[in-house]
Amino acid sequence: MSTRVSYPTEIKLKAVEMRLRGQSVREVMEQLCIKNKTQVETWLRWYRNRETHRFEQPVGKQYTYGKGPEVTSEVERLKQENRFLKQQLDGLKKVQGVGKEVSPEAAVRWMDSIKGGVSIQLACQWLGIARSTYYRWKHQMNTQQISNPIVTRIRELCLAHKFRYGYRKITALLRREMQVNHKRVQRIMREEGLQCRVKVKKRKGTGQPFQVADYLLKRDFRAEQPLQxxxxxxxxxxxxxxxxxxxxxxxxxxxxxxxxxxxxxxxxxxxxxxxxxxxxxxxxxxxxxxxxxxxxxxxxxxxxxxxxxxxxxxxxxxxxxxxxxxxxxxxxxxxxxxxxxxxxxxxxxxxxxxxxxxxxxxxxxxxxxxxxxxxxxxxxxx
CATH class of the missing domain: 3.30.420.10 (Ribonuclease H-like superfamily/Ribonuclease H)
Structure with missing residues (x-):
C-alpha cells in the first residue's frame, strides 16, 4: 500500500497558478514533482469553488463542508481572508492575460466581487492603482449605460425610415449634422439591433430562364454502356x-x-x-x-x-x-x-x-x- 504524499500549501497554489496560465497537467506535474494528476485537478476544483481553505488541511483530515481549520485568533482569520483575496487577484491577472496591468473593467468587477471582504484602499494597493483611479473607472462604467447622443440619433433615423436604411445611408444622413465614421455607425447599429430589415434581394440568374426538364434520372446512376x-x-x-x-x-x-x-x-x-x-x-x-x-x-x-x-x-x-x-x-x-x-x-x-x-x-x-x-x-x- 503506497503512502499518501502531503504537499505544502505553496506547491498547491503554484500548481493552480500554472494551470490558470494554460500549462498542461503533465507540465505542472513534472515541474513541481507531483505524482498524481488527480491532485492537480482537485486543487483546481477547490480554487474555482472558493474552497482554498482546503489547501491547508492535512492528509486524511476532512473539515466540515464550507469550513476550514479552526483559527486561534481574529488576526489569523483576517490573514486567511487576505490570502484568499490575493489568490483571487493573482488568478484574475493570469486569466486576463494582461501581465501586471489589469483592465479597468476587470478591476471594477473584481473589486465589486470582494466588496465587504477587504477595504478599497487595501485592494487598490494590491492592484497597484490609486483610489481615485478606481472611482474614475467605476464612474465611467456606470455612465456607459447612459444613452450616447449619437446612439439616440441613429435610433431616431432608423425608426423614421422604418429600418429601410443600412449603415451607409444612415451615415450619409448623420454627416449632414455631424462628423462621424461609418464604421462607428455600423458597430452601433449592430449592437443596438438597428440593422436594415428589408428582405435581401435575390440575385438574378446568369442565364435566361426557359424551361425545367423532367427528373428522368431518378437516382439510377448505373449505365450499361459509355455515353448513355x-x-x-x-x-x-x-x-x-x-x-x-x-x-x-x-x-x-x-x-x-x-x-x-x-x-x-x-x-x-x-x-x-x-x-x-x-x-x-x-x-x-x-x-x-x-x-x-x-x-x-x-x-x-x-x-x-x-x-x-x-x-x-x-x-x-x-x-x-x-x-x-x-x-x-x-x-x-x-x-x-x-x-x-x-x-x-x-x-x-x-x-x-x-x-x-x-x-x-x-x-x-x-x-x-x-x-x-x-x-x-x-x-x-x-
Whole structure:
C-alpha cells in the first residue's frame, strides 16, 4: 500500500497558478514533482469553488463542508481572508492575460466581487492603482449605460425610415449634422439591433430562364454502356487571386470526366463550352440541376441539337446529382485542402485542376470499378 504524499500549501497554489496560465497537467506535474494528476485537478476544483481553505488541511483530515481549520485568533482569520483575496487577484491577472496591468473593467468587477471582504484602499494597493483611479473607472462604467447622443440619433433615423436604411445611408444622413465614421455607425447599429430589415434581394440568374426538364434520372446512376447517362454541374474554385468556376461532365458508365471547362464567370458560355466538347452521341441522357445556366434558352437549344435528352434534379435536392457532386468534393479534398493550397495564383489553380482530372481518369483506381481507373475499365470492357 503506497503512502499518501502531503504537499505544502505553496506547491498547491503554484500548481493552480500554472494551470490558470494554460500549462498542461503533465507540465505542472513534472515541474513541481507531483505524482498524481488527480491532485492537480482537485486543487483546481477547490480554487474555482472558493474552497482554498482546503489547501491547508492535512492528509486524511476532512473539515466540515464550507469550513476550514479552526483559527486561534481574529488576526489569523483576517490573514486567511487576505490570502484568499490575493489568490483571487493573482488568478484574475493570469486569466486576463494582461501581465501586471489589469483592465479597468476587470478591476471594477473584481473589486465589486470582494466588496465587504477587504477595504478599497487595501485592494487598490494590491492592484497597484490609486483610489481615485478606481472611482474614475467605476464612474465611467456606470455612465456607459447612459444613452450616447449619437446612439439616440441613429435610433431616431432608423425608426423614421422604418429600418429601410443600412449603415451607409444612415451615415450619409448623420454627416449632414455631424462628423462621424461609418464604421462607428455600423458597430452601433449592430449592437443596438438597428440593422436594415428589408428582405435581401435575390440575385438574378446568369442565364435566361426557359424551361425545367423532367427528373428522368431518378437516382439510377448505373449505365450499361459509355455515353448513355451523363451528369454535369458547376463548382467554385476559391483558391486563387480571383474566383474560378469548374464546369464538368461525367460519364456514369465508368465515372470518367469526359469534358470540363474552367472560367472566371459562371455564365451560359461556360457550360456551352463544356457541352461542345462531347462527341457525337445517340440516345444519351444529360442530367443537371435547375441552375439558370442549364435552364437558359441557349443551353436547351444546344442540347436538343446534339440529340441529347435533358434531365434535371428536383429543386433543393443535390443528392439527385450525387456522382458529380462527389467528384467535385473529392477534387478539392485531394488537392487544395490536402496540400494546403488555399491561397495561390490563378494559373496554379488551373494547372492543379487539369492535373488532377488526368490523374482521376487515368490513374486513380476505384473500388466500384474492380480497383481500376475509369479509362482502364472502359478499355478493358471494350
Amino acid at each position: 447517362k451523363l451528369v454535369t454541374d458547376i463548382t467554385y474554385l476559391p483558391f486563387g487571386k480571383k474566383m474560378l468556376y469548374l464546369s464538368s461532365i461525367m460519364d456514369l458508365y465508368n465515372g470518367e470526366i469526359i469534358a470540363y471547362s474552367i472560367g472566371d464567370t459562371q455564365d451560359t458560355n461556360l457550360v456551352l463550352d463544356t457541352l461542345n466538347q462531347l462527341p457525337a452521341v445517340e440516345r444519351c441522357m444529360l442530367h443537371s440541376d435547375q441552375g439558370s445556366v442549364y435552364t437558359s434558352n441557349a443551353y436547351q437549344q444546344a442540347v436538343k441539337e446534339k440529340g441529347i435528352t435533358m434531365s434535371m434534379s428536383r429543386k433543393g435536392t443535390p443528392a439527385d446529382n450525387a456522382p458529380i457532386e462527389s467528384f467535385h468534393s473529392t477534387l478539392k479534398s485531394e488537392t487544395f485542402y490536402l496540400e494546403d493550397f488555399t491561397c495561390t495564383t490563378t494559373a496554379i489553380v488551373v494547372q492543379i485542376v487539369r492535373n488532377y482530372i488526368y490523374y482521376y481518369n487515368a490513374i486513380r483506381i476505384q473500388t466500384k470499378l474492380n480497383n481500376q481507373s475509369p479509362i482502364e475499365y472502359r478499355q478493358l470492357v471494350a
